[in-house]
Amino acid sequence: MGAGEFSTETFVKDLSTIADAERVLSDPETLKTYAHDTSLAPSRRPDAVVKVRSTLEVQKVVKYANEHGIPVTPRSSATGFYGAGIPQEGGIVIDMTLMKRILRLDTRNKWVLVEPGVTYGELQKELAKHGMRAVNPLLPHKDKSVITSLLEREPRLTPKHHLDETIMTMEVVLPTGELFRTGAMAIPASAPEKVPDEAHSDLCNSMGPGIDWYRLIPGSLGTYGIVTAMNMKIAFIPTKQKVIFFGFKNLEDSIEAFYKIERKQIGDECFLLNSSYLASILASAPDDIDHMRSILPPYVLILNVTAGEWLPEEKMDYQMEALEDISRTYLLKPMESLPGVQEAEKVIADRLYQPWDNGAYWKFRAKGASQEIFFLTTLKRSPEFLNIVKTVAQAHDYPVSHIGLYLQPKQWGRAFQMEVSFPYNPEDMLERQQVENIYMQASQELINKGAFFYRVYGPWADMVYSRTGNLHDIIKKIKHILDPNMILNPGKLGF
């Protein structure tokens, strides 16, 4: 264990002076649930879990951990996908799922301020009352923390440039336990949500103080600080929307048209799924996935054309006209539905702004579990990377038709996040091992060929940082400045 000379009993007792005893968890069965997530990351059990209710409690736990050299792992979501919330060296998990307050909503300046335990389902429900919505990723898990999703830099569904960087200001407990607020939130005030009342600021400056924390903290996997509040950009719910599908036999066939749609800035949410991923979303039941996969076009570009409050019909018209122009140029046939799927347009439209709420998470519906690989690339290189993945899968006798594919444009198509996934039966150890082998080999080959793994989870840290010169030294020096005792989420990012 990572508790130094302390016994678990001792520090559990100490922690109970910080949080109510019932929120300090140390029974083995409970700890087991914190030892793993849905990824292939190895299980690692914490020594204790503190279910905190406030920033002050987070501070106290972190300071206590510093005094005694105990590792601390922050966790905001009840479900994790990438191993980031698994304690690599035991110690304390700070569970923030009880910090569920939506602290302030500013519809005029289009932001909402929330605590880490707020999920997309909870947030969208509240924002909808005001005609607004969160800028969300593709069908997030119902337990996914909004803040975690942003800190992990999950891509948003919209390629709009101004919604690419969604984080505005943050309250952060630094690894030393000191409280720090970023951007305009740094103005002295009694609480983050009080800044607009107690100061002349609407929390609309993300930059500074000193360095741009809103960029430095995300992607650090909870190693640079624990975010306890964040305000983020939100958007209006459209008054009109129309989901359009474009089917392609090959990924290569979609490239030019996809670039053009982005360059012309048509629509709002826009992404491409292959039949495997799309079937997992559209199938009425898991048993139907195989059949649906077989009848859907192999690759489907999905575009949500929207309009707001001002002259919505005319806005829809000019966008549809522009789409028709592109369709003529590239000989495409826009579809308002999909073969074999009743009201596909409505199904997709209804889910664009919602978390997954149809039983088992959509990525796991096919076989019970799934392992993802994701990275950034330019669109034109995506077929090359898909071929690498397929080749590796075939070499391991994995059915390529089961591989999920998701392409998400960012910044009007400057870059695309490419995600591939390998569904597997988690009860079948051979299948799990097969997928783990594919995951490791494909990741390495993709990195070798220039797939940009910007989110660096688990084994990717070594694979990536071995190729980036001094970069890891720099982020490690920053880690030492912020976390001199190296207690925050050790073992991540190669720390």
Added chain:
Amino acid sequence: MAFSDIAYRALQDVLGEENATNDPVVCQAYSRVQWLPPGVLQRERCGLDMRPACVVMPGSTEEVQRIVKIANRYKFPFIPRGSGFTFTAFPTMAGTLVIDPKRMNRIVELNEQDMYAVIEPYVSFVGLQSEAMKVGLTIPTPLAGAHVSCLANYAWHGAYGNSWLTGIGAQNLLGFELVLPTGDIVRSGSMACPEAGDFWNDGPGPDLRGFLRGGLFGHAGGMGVVTKISCKLWQWPGPAVWPTKGNAKMKTSSGFPEDQFRWYMIKFPCKYPEQEEMELKKSAELFYEMGKAEIAAVATHLAKQFLYTYSSQTKQDLFDNMEKDVFPCGFVVVGLQASTSLRQLEYEEKVLKEMVAKVGGIFVKEDEPAYQTWIGRAANEWLRFGNAQRLARPSDNFSIGASNVDSIDMIVYDILEGNKIERELLAGPKHLGKDFVQPLSVHGGWISPQEYGYWCLMTTDVFPEQAPDQAREAIEIIGNIARQQIKNKSSATIVHLLGPAYDTLGPMFGNIHLIMKKFKNEFDPHNLSNPGYATRPDVLSPEELQKMAGGH
């Protein structure tokens, strides 16, 4: 040790004699900035003793690295500069080396399909934009002028004519290559991975753009020398070459086809300056509505000082226009761009007209002097800056009076506060600013909403001459506004942290000065990279702090 003949010979060995000089005549040219009050005072204070000991012109990252390693060996300070626009790029102590990147002026890559460019430090905005336009792309348009270094401007806080779409410098930076103060090289974003291409900004892992800059400023060369960046390019529906017809007469600006761009000037009838507040608040309402609808490529409110300075062709022209009261108040200027199609442009025009009617605005007519002067001469410069910094035209100098980043509403509040203070100081016992160019100096207020109004930037400016006494007055005015902003708890105080401000204001903001000193000490252990920036490495005693505060 310090700069010496040995160091000089080492630099000449690395760069060749033609690219390293200690010629006092050449070095003197690098000893000062001609304008901005701190530059004027710096010139007065520094005199001949503060000219750099040596100026070098490296031609590559490797040469920069070797220069920095020589500086570390002999322990002399060095200052990286871009195009030499701001006072932080000039020496404040003897024995300083200035690194002039003039030879590093290559556009390494211009990627049409994926909309990015890779550039060296001396690539100017006009150079990059000219190349980008040829392939249907463009870049932000800096008010600092067409000639300034893109790289330095992005790492600093460049503000742009088309920020409504593009954001400021911070939003346009993708990857970067940095020679650290110790001589190590680090690359960030996808530039860190040699096979990936230079298209992306954050990762792998933490986004080191956060380390490279912060607030409104970068670290002013205090964290090493940026030798290459990749930056965003933006969609450009206009012509491949800038139209030039009409320029010869110096009376009209070159025009664009009506199916690509349309300009609008909007006013809110009021008695100015008494109803300045109403005028600004209605402008804000219009911006909020436009933000909801996400229309337009340019949306900005220009105060008198911008309208006159940027639209006048000569200094005489400027004063003639002021005498004629061509711009009796501030105006909203909107530019529509056919990003999707002509129908999209027409839709946006229709929406804009409805919005303007809703908020009680009036479109300025084509035959009005304000329209002819601004739209006719200057508006297109908000899409491409074909000129140098025009704010300096009235007095060959200017000083930012107030600036801030926050919501549009808060920016309006700050402009009103800043203008009020400037007017009170002018009318007060010391008549501060009485010799400045008036009325420009008390009718400021650039509302520059960013990224469809999610946030907003502002400046108000004053126009002193290049005389030390006037520079001191300008700084006193700035000080008064800054004190009021601190009293008001404005976020302006956060974005302005740089140099000595860390020591005086840091305790207000989570002791950021102590964190920054740790960064400075860690990455620049000998305090060689533009010493004093981003902050000095040592922690000041209460007495030293008191002395510093008194000095301001």
